[in-house]
Amino acid sequence: MTAPPGTVRAVLLVTLLALLAAGCGIPRDPESTLDRVRGGTLRAGITASEPWTTLEGGQPGGVEVELVNRFAGELGATVVWVDGSEADLISALEMRELDLVVGGLTADTPWQAKAAITRSYATTRVVVAVPSSQPVPDDIAGVRVAVEDGTDAAGILEDKTDAIAVRVPDVTQVKGSAVAIEEWRLADLDLRDTGVHLSKSKHVMATPMGENAFLVRLERFLIANQGEVPTLLDAAVRRE
Amino acid sequence: MRRSAVSEHHELPPEKHQKLVKAIRLEWVSILYLLSAIVLLYFTLGNSQAMKAAWVEDILGLTPPIAFLIASRVRKRKPNDRFPYGYHRATAIAYLCASVALLALGAFILYDSVSKLLKFEHPPIDLVKPFGDQPIWLGWLMLAALAYSAVPQVILGRLKQPLAKELNDKVLFADAEMNRADWMTAGAAMLGVVGIGFGLWWADSVAASIISVDIVRDGLKNLRVAVDDLMDKEPTVVDDSRPDPLPLWVKNELMLMDWVKDAEVRLREGGHVFLGEAFVVPVDNEDLVGRIDRANRHLLDLDWRLHELVITPVPEIDRPEPAGQDD
Numbered sequence: 001m002t003a004p005p006g007t008v009r010a011v012l013l014v015t016l017l018a019l020l021a022a023g024c025g026i027p028r029d030p031e032s033t034l035d036r037v038r039g040g041t042l043r044a045g046i047t048a049s050e051p052w053t054t055l056e057g058g059q060p061g062g063v064e065v066e067l068v069n070r071f072a073g074e075l076g077a078t079v080v081w082v083d084g085s086e087a088d089l090i091s092a093l094e095m096r097e098l099d100l101v102v103g104g105l106t107a108d109t110p111w112q113a114k115a116a117i118t119r120s121y122a123t124t125r126v127v128v129a130v131p132s133s134q135p136v137p138d139d140i141a142g143v144r145v146a147v148e149d150g151t152d153a154a155g156i157l158e159d160k161t162d163a164i165a166v167r168v169p170d171v172t173q174v175k176g177s178a179v180a181i182e183e184w185r186l187a188d189l190d191l192r193d194t195g196v197h198l199s200k201s202k203h204v205m206a207t208p209m210g211e212n213a214f215l216v217r218l219e220r221f222l223i224a225n226q227g228e229v230p231t232l233l234d235a236a237v238r239r240e
Numbered sequence: 241m242r243r244s245a246v247s248e249h250h251e252l253p254p255e256k257h258q259k260l261v262k263a264i265r266l267e268w269v270s271i272l273y274l275l276s277a278i279v280l281l282y283f284t285l286g287n288s289q290a291m292k293a294a295w296v297e298d299i300l301g302l303t304p305p306i307a308f309l310i311a312s313r314v315r316k317r318k319p320n321d322r323f324p325y326g327y328h329r330a331t332a333i334a335y336l337c338a339s340v341a342l343l344a345l346g347a348f349i350l351y352d353s354v355s356k357l358l359k360f361e362h363p364p365i366d367l368v369k370p371f372g373d374q375p376i377w378l379g380w381l382m383l384a385a386l387a388y389s390a391v392p393q394v395i396l397g398r399l400k401q402p403l404a405k406e407l408n409d410k411v412l413f414a415d416a417e418m419n420r421a422d423w424m425t426a427g428a429a430m431l432g433v434v435g436i437g438f439g440l441w442w443a444d445s446v447a448a449s450i451i452s453v454d455i456v457r458d459g460l461k462n463l464r465v466a467v468d469d470l471m472d473k474e475p476t477v478v479d480d481s482r483p484d485p486l487p488l489w490v491k492n493e494l495m496l497m498d499w500v501k502d503a504e505v506r507l508r509e510g511g512h513v514f515l516g517e518a519f520v521v522p523v524d525n526e527d528l529v530g531r532i533d534r535a536n537r538h539l540l541d542l543d544w545r546l547h548e549l550v551i552t553p554v555p556e557i558d559r560p561e562p563a564g565q566d567d
Contacts, residue, residue: 012426028439030362116287116364153542210362214504216377219367223375 027212032077033056035100035215042077042099043087044068049104051236055083061239063101063232064205067121071221090114096208100218103123107202116209120202121222122229126153126181128163128198129191131176136194142176145169154180156198161177164197245536246548252512253544256407259293263403263412264312267305270396272418277389280375284385286378287363289356289448290432291386293349297425298389298457300342304415307334311411329470331411336466343459350452353445361439365433382433387422390426393419398494405478408545410469413478414462421458425451486514486546490539499523499531504557513547519554528553546557 029035047061055059060081072079082089082098086221090111092098105111109122128145130136137143141162147154149167157165157180171179172189180198204224205222207215252260253360281295310329365382367375397419404413428447434442465480475484487507494503501523507516517540522528532551539549 010423024412026437027365027379028437030441032439032441065376095401116366119368207364208362210364210436211440212365212377212379217368220375223369224365 001194002127002235025213027216029211031096031208031211033096033208033211034217037072037075037077037099037214039076040067042072042075042079043082043097045084045092045098045101045103047080047084047086047089047103048212049060050102051233053102054236062236063183063229064228066232066235067222067225067228068100068102068205070225071218076223084172086111090206093103093206093208095114099208099211099214101186101206105204105206107204107205109204111206114209115206116211116215117167118205118207118215118219118222120204121226122203123200124203125200126131126151126156126180126198127162127180127183127186128180128196129186130194130196132190136192137178140194140196143178145178145180146174153198160198161196184230185237188237189236243548252407257546259403259406263400263409264309266396266400266403267308267412267415270305270400270415271302271309273392273396274298277385277393278302278541280385280388282481284381286365286382288352288365288382288429288433288436288444289349289363289428289496290429290444290451293353293380293415293448293451294386294389294425294429296349297422297451298347300338300345300455301393301415301418301422301479303338304411305420307331307338308327308409308411308415311511312333325515326510326516328513331511332466332469335414335462336470337413339459339462339466342455343463346452346455346457346459350449350456353448353452356448357442357445360441361445363436365436377437379433379437382431384409386426386430386433390423393422397422407439408478410465410478410509414465418458421454425454438470440530469509473482475476475507475514476511484514486543487516489542490518490546490549493519493539493542494518494535497525497531497535500535502557504559506560507546507549510547511543513545516550518551520551521555521557522553 016144032232046055046065048055052060052062052064054065060083068123069079082092084092086103086105089098089101089103091114093101094114101115105117107117109117111117128140130235141161144166145157145163146168148171149156149169154165155169165177168174171181172185178194179191181189183193185191205218207218250479278295278298281298282290285291285295313336315327315328317327366379368381369375378557385500397416398421400412400416404410404416412456421546428450432444432447435447444524468476475486476482477484485503490507494500494505499522500520503518504522505518507514520532522531532553536549536551540546
């Protein structure tokens with residue numbers, strides 16, 4: 001187990017060779033997903049999760065659908081959409097019947113062991129906000145805060161802060177009082193952040209395990225286009 | 241209290257002290273360097289099984305230097321009424337713990353890698369943005385981190401090995417061996433990552449399995465040495481390849497004394513040094529105390545490693561059976 005002479009050099013040589021290979025399309029896909037999709041079809045799975053993905057009248061829409069369509073455009077591919085539950089879609093992805101799954105997935109998704117998750121292309125937060133006309137309270141203790149019923153934000157507001165959670169079906173309809181709402185909606189609804197942040201979501205997409213060329217290509221696209229996300233979010237809200 | 245049965249110096253003779261100071265410095269360098277490699281590998285782990293194995297091996301690589309440094313402090317302590325044999329065994333205990341950890345973790349990674357291979361798991365490695373806006377494939381950073389974790393270790397291993405022999409230190413020797421073998425781990429992990437780059441999904445798990453087999457082997461080897469030490473096996477040379485000739489030498493020296501009719505010596509290892517008993521059958525009882533005292537001084541001067549020898553006069557010698565013949 002002793003190092004024969006020149007092993008230090010051998011290790012360096014492997015590194016060098018590897019770096020030389022950098023230009024020649026590394027990493028590659030074990031199952032050639034990227035090559036197949038390029039100029040062909042991109043099989044995308046979708047599950048509805050507004051505003052990221054919508055399926056109004058069976059028609060895919062939303063921020064992530066727009067991003068996937070643009071990505072397919074760059075690759076000269078046509079998108080074939082398949083809708084289903086997250087579990088169904090991830091199983092199909094695992095069996096390589098799909099190339100991509102979108103549906104408001106976040107970086108803490110439990111599907112990590114079955115799918116390759118992209119790096120996040122957008123981070124959103126649920127914050128406590130007040131109307132711009134009102135002063136920002138120093139402390140939200142005892143303040144009545146409207147929060148959407150049946151969301152994790154409602155639970156966090158209840159358990160982790162001293163505010164009084166008032167559960168409502170739609171926070172965007174609340175006028176003139178403090179609300180727990182997505183940060184990106186503040187300007188649109190003329191609200192001001194109190195600095196109390198309830199939760200943070202890092203948005204991701206899912207690709208088949210180990211198809212690294214495809215994954216890296218998608219991530220490059222997402223990095224190049226993540227600046228578009230706020231515009232796409234606004235567009236998605238306006239359509240509602 | 242002057243005891244003729246114990247050598248003057250407690251652990252190392254003065255001329256070996258320089259070497260010990262150098263070894264201690266090298267081990268500190270090892271620890272600092274390993275910590276930096278561990279942090280670097282941690283941030284580039286990704287989903288690579290081989291990276292995980294190489295990372296674990298580096299973490300475990302910390303145990304021999306730490307064991308060495310702790311032991312080099314603890315065993316200096318003089319024997320006292322609660323620990324009349326001194327603290328020489330501290331090393332063996334540290335060593336036993338480290339080798340059990342090595343074995344368990346190696347076995348775990350082996351299981352993990354083989355089961356991933358059997359499940360046809362394809363490891364995903366994606367982009368990272370460590371330097372500003374320029375995204376880079378994590379695989380390249382993995383290769384750089386592995387190169388960083390390999391090359392200095394080989395050099396450290398080469399520097400430690402001669403010191404380990406000079407100091408008769410098995411922990412230091414095992415550490416040097418592990419360092420020197422680390423290029424194989426890093427090389428295998430690099431091949432695994434390059435394999436992923438070329439779309440060979442199995443390369444990663446295969447590399448990780450090979451590394452973990454190596455970790456298990458290291459663990460077993462070290463465990464055997466540690467158990468042997470605690471069982472008071474006959475002393476062996478520092479790389480454990482053959483019995484140490486010192487007990488035979490001591491016996492021969494005794495047999496050469498004209499008042500000794502028959503002699504038998506048994507020694508055990510206590511860290512750097514050897515301790516044990518000599519049984520002698522004297523020709524007669526004339527000046528027995530004086531003869532034993534003079535013999536003791538003479539024998540302790542033979543070799544610095546012979547630290548404590550109790551010479552007992554006996555009417556006849558009952559020699560131990562050769563190993564494996566008593567059942």
